[in-house]
Amino acid sequence: MSVLPGQAKVVNIGLPMFADALRAQGVAVEHVDWRIPAGGDLTAVATLSRLYGDHGSAVDGANAEVLRRLDSGVPQLVEVSTAQQAVPGMGGRTLLHCGPAIDFGQVCDPLRRSMRAAVVAEGWATDVEEAQRLLAGGDVALEPANHHQAVVPMASAIGPTAPVFVVADREGGTRSYAPVNQGPGEVAWFGRDTDAAVERLRFLRDVAGPALTRVLSSAGPLDILNLAAQGVSMGDDLHMRTQAATNLLVRTWLPQLAELPDQQRGGMARFLSGNHLFFLTLAMAAAKALTLWAEQVSGSSIITTMSRNGTTFGIKLAGSPEWHITAAPPITDALYYSGYGPEDAAPDIGDSAVLELVGLGGPAAAGSPAVAAFLGGSMADARRATEAFRQICVGTSSRFTLPPLDFSGTPVGVDVRRVVELGITPQITTGILHSSSGVGQIGAGVATAPLECFTEALAALDARLVR
Amino acid sequence: MSVLPGQAKVVNIGLPMFADALRAQGVAVEHVDWRIPAGGDLTAVATLSRLYGDHGSAVDGANAEVLRRLDSGVPQLVEVSTAQQAVPGMGGRTLLHCGPAIDFGQVCDPLRRSMRAAVVAEGWATDVEEAQRLLAGGDVALEPANHHQAVVPMASAIGPTAPVFVVADREGGTRSYAPVNQGPGEVAWFGRDTDAAVERLRFLRDVAGPALTRVLSSAGPLDILNLAAQGVSMGDDLHMRTQAATNLLVRTWLPQLAELPDQQRGGMARFLSGNHLFFLTLAMAAAKALTLWAEQVSGSSIITTMSRNGTTFGIKLAGSPEWHITAAPPITDALYYSGYGPEDAAPDIGDSAVLELVGLGGPAAAGSPAVAAFLGGSMADARRATEAFRQICVGTSSRFTLPPLDFSGTPVGVDVRRVVELGITPQITTGILHSSSGVGQIGAGVATAPLECFTEALAALDARLVR
Numbered sequence A, B: 001m002s003v004l005p006g007q008a009k010v011v012n013i014g015l016p017m018f019a020d021a022l023r024a025q026g027v028a029v030e031h032v033d034w035r036i037p038a039g040g041d042l043t044a045v046a047t048l049s050r051l052y053g054d055h056g057s058a059v060d061g062a063n064a065e066v067l068r069r070l071d072s073g074v075p076q077l078v079e080v081s082t083a084q085q086a087v088p089g090m091g092g093r094t095l096l097h098c099g100p101a102i103d104f105g106q107v108c109d110p111l112r113r114s115m116r117a118a119v120v121a122e123g124w125a126t127d128v129e130e131a132q133r134l135l136a137g138g139d140v141a142l143e144p145a146n147h148h149q150a151v152v153p154m155a156s157a158i159g160p161t162a163p164v165f166v167v168a169d170r171e172g173g174t175r176s177y178a179p180v181n182q183g184p185g186e187v188a189w190f191g192r193d194t195d196a197a198v199e200r201l202r203f204l205r206d207v208a209g210p211a212l213t214r215v216l217s218s219a220g221p222l223d224i225l226n227l228a229a230q231g232v233s234m235g236d237d238l239h240m241r242t243q244a245a246t247n248l249l250v251r252t253w254l255p256q257l258a259e260l261p262d263q264q265r266g267g268m269a270r271f272l273s274g275n276h277l278f279f280l281t282l283a284m285a286a287a288k289a290l291t292l293w294a295e296q297v298s299g300s301s302i303i304t305t306m307s308r309n310g311t312t313f314g315i316k317l318a319g320s321p322e323w324h325i326t327a328a329p330p331i332t333d334a335l336y337y338s339g340y341g342p343e344d345a346a347p348d349i350g351d352s353a354v355l356e357l358v359g360l361g362g363p364a365a366a367g368s369p370a371v372a373a374f375l376g377g378s379m380a381d382a383r384r385a386t387e388a389f390r391q392i393c394v395g396t397s398s399r400f401t402l403p404p405l406d407f408s409g410t411p412v413g414v415d416v417r418r419v420v421e422l423g424i425t426p427q428i429t430t431g432i433l434h435s436s437s438g439v440g441q442i443g444a445g446v447a448t449a450p451l452e453c454f455t456e457a458l459a460a461l462d463a464r465l466v467r
Helices: A018-022 A042-052 A056-072 A109-119 A128-136 A195-219 A224-232 A243-258 A262-273 A280-293 A352-357 A363-368 A369-374 A379-392 A416-421 A451-466 B016-024 B042-052 B056-072 B109-122 B130-135 B195-219 B224-233 B243-260 B264-273 B281-294 B352-357 B361-365 B371-376 B379-392 B414-421 B451-466
Strands: A008-011 A029-032 A074-082 A094-097 A141-144 A163-169 A174-179 A302-309 A312-317 A323-329 A331-336 A392-401 A408-412 A427-433 A440-449 B011-012 B027-032 B076-081 B094-098 B140-145 B162-168 B174-179 B305-310 B312-319 B326-327 B331-336 B393-402 B410-413 B427-433 B442-448
Touching: A008 A018, A018 A163, A042 A056, A042 A416, A042 A451, A056 A352, A056 A392, A056 A408, A056 A451, A074 A195, A074 A280, A094 A109, A094 B109, A109 A128, A109 A195, A109 A224, A128 B410, A141 B140, A163 A195, A163 B371, A174 A280, A174 A369, A174 B140, A195 A262, A195 B056, A195 B243, A195 B427, A224 A280, A224 A392, A243 A280, A243 B243, A243 B264, A243 B451, A262 B243, A262 B410, A280 A302, A302 A352, A323 A451, A331 A369, A331 A427, A331 B243, A352 A392, A352 A408, A352 A427, A363 A379, A363 A392, A363 A408, A363 B042, A369 A379, A369 A440, A379 A392, A379 A408, A379 A416, A392 B393, A408 A416, A408 B414, A416 A451, B016 B027, B042 B414, B056 B281, B056 B451, B076 B224, B094 B109, B109 B130, B109 B195, B130 B442, B162 B195, B162 B281, B174 B281, B195 B243, B224 B243, B224 B281, B224 B393, B243 B264, B243 B281, B243 B414, B264 B312, B281 B352, B281 B427, B312 B451, B326 B451, B331 B371, B331 B427, B352 B410, B352 B427, B361 B410, B361 B427, B361 B451, B371 B379, B371 B442, B379 B410, B379 B414, B379 B427, B410 B414, B414 B451
Parallel strands: A008 A029, A094 A141, B011 B027, B094 B140
Antiparallel strands: A074 A163, A163 A174, A302 A312, A312 A323, A331 A440, A392 A408, A427 A440, B076 B162, B162 B174, B305 B312, B312 B326, B331 B442, B393 B410, B427 B442
């Protein structure tokens, strides 16, 4: 005969509804948020058992080295050049675009427009209609920027004459590239192909690029992540918000900007004054220099490439050239400009998610009031975004620290094992482009990376280690 | 016969040691932090009874209007001129200095040096020895900046040719003035009278002033507190730390800076690039414009002037021209540069405490990682500084909001009743100057305003209301 105890203390594991029901009856419950690993996918559970078990210490060792590289590298801006002069393998009629490789027929509308604007700016076509014919006819080679040690933001496509930042990490020996940011407004990287968008590309090539080359040769190499770290302590996440780091850079370079020749100085000053996004591509190039060093480590479960082209979303693990690709996700938790909604939105796009791999963007959300505004409005919402990354990351940054979390470091090193085990994929704060009309940015929100490619990457790592 | 209860719940009011003793025995205690009002000063208690009682609603009404003015005024930078052209009553051989009125014989060493540097820069003497003789002989009139609608930071003394910001609050109809900040380093406002310090004053007069006049006439009026509010959300307290607001201003003015003539542009760019303190005097002038409007309200218990000259510390209440003055306090909780300590420190100095009266400085500490470093190192230390102001202030700012406190406003409107009742005086984060050697700044820390002058101001208000 069993006897029920007079006083019971309840621990509920898993489904919260049982805890809720007891609480509703006034019973104290300790709830444990446990979920079935990998959502109950038995193949994934078996893979995880190997990757945490027999292969666990080898993977952890590789991850520690990846983390060290991501956290300790010092990427410096060493040159401002052009894509054709600086980027390996960039020449002829080639465009570097965001995301995984793609045929023009599959390219989404905003990126198509950006490609057309670049083709016109390069002088390969006289107008966007002719550019469309060239692109559709296969007369322009399309190359993922990521295949050329480069990263490009949003719906960017850059031609050979586009100015690029050249970033070098001395200890890692890596070089990376990113275009000079086009700024806000009527611009190709927001999916516009108007005359003004083309004109901005020409301004970058003819004025901003040469001016920045001159500024940098006079100012000397720039420690990008030193400024980024100051930016984080001043409310930047360095992805959605780059205001503080941009302003720091402008004051740093002010003496050199003042010495530019007359034909560059005024235009450059107006461009920088109106461009709070200027630092974005510098931070991206720095992040790419770190991930290029980190990806040389084999046998790691840490993600070193994450990028999207508006059609597909792809990731790569350190130590492997293999892409794991799935459809680009929609952007949720979004704020739209007046008159627009989810039905107008293109899927998630751009290489900027490289920032989320090095402790910036989402991992730095808790320090950013501006990002909080997009995540629900309170700093608690922003903290949750950072804590979500903490659950799937192997370490914390020693340079990016969050004042509202009493200077704790941002999470660094997204571990595909944890992603699949917990079913928590990286959340990327990003802009939203119109899917068809060519009006450019229509809002901003959060893209949740699709789980499928992470599960595939996990299986591929397992296969590599078993071999 | 009395029976002790079997189970007691304890509330302890006042001295915490009783609560501590019970807690040490494992007894749950609710402690109430109650203190004897006004430290048991019966005269002050009687005064407070009248000012909270019979006169309470009149005082509260006046305070509401003062708070409205401090919180809603929109001070704009409308002109950059010289002291002699802009500041009423400024002419001849006159220096405007920080703090209450003072005879040269009583002036502390850093301010003496600053005065000598100004006398040489004005061309009234060829060297600092001659300047000393002129000052000691009474050949230079010394006037508190505050008597001329002006405020000057640290050990500042400015002559007629010094460039000043002219700030106007349209609704209040007030005008205020503050000198162009001299920047860090070997500078008179840090109590230095070297050739370099004099040279900096000449640079301000000959280059920076005319350049800023040109910049402003091209850029148009500047809403100072709009930038300051952005600065607060980026980690500035706008007193000890003005980095974010300075950088925002530099990017805002970049087009106009780029158009300066050759003989001004390079020098101005180097000056601004090396001066993270540039925004300080703009914020001070804006605060002064607000307090000048607020002080026109009679019968209020809110402080509208708080300033120090390194010898004395003085405050004024809204609605009265009367100063309440006591000895300048030492600076505590200080961090010193290597080789210096409290024995080297001059007392608290400067008009910058006007910032603490409008919701900046100490009231904004909770948002500033940089200020936290001086208050103990953690963000909790910074929060305590803000919360201390909240206890003595009548309201909160609607424009200065603190992200780490989930966007709550900074405390505004220091009420002398609460100061005396609680024995909590404003704490001012400030730099520390050497008391005698002329080496300038030797550290930074917190100055706690002396209670005595607040008690005197309370009595004076009571006397005015009873009359």
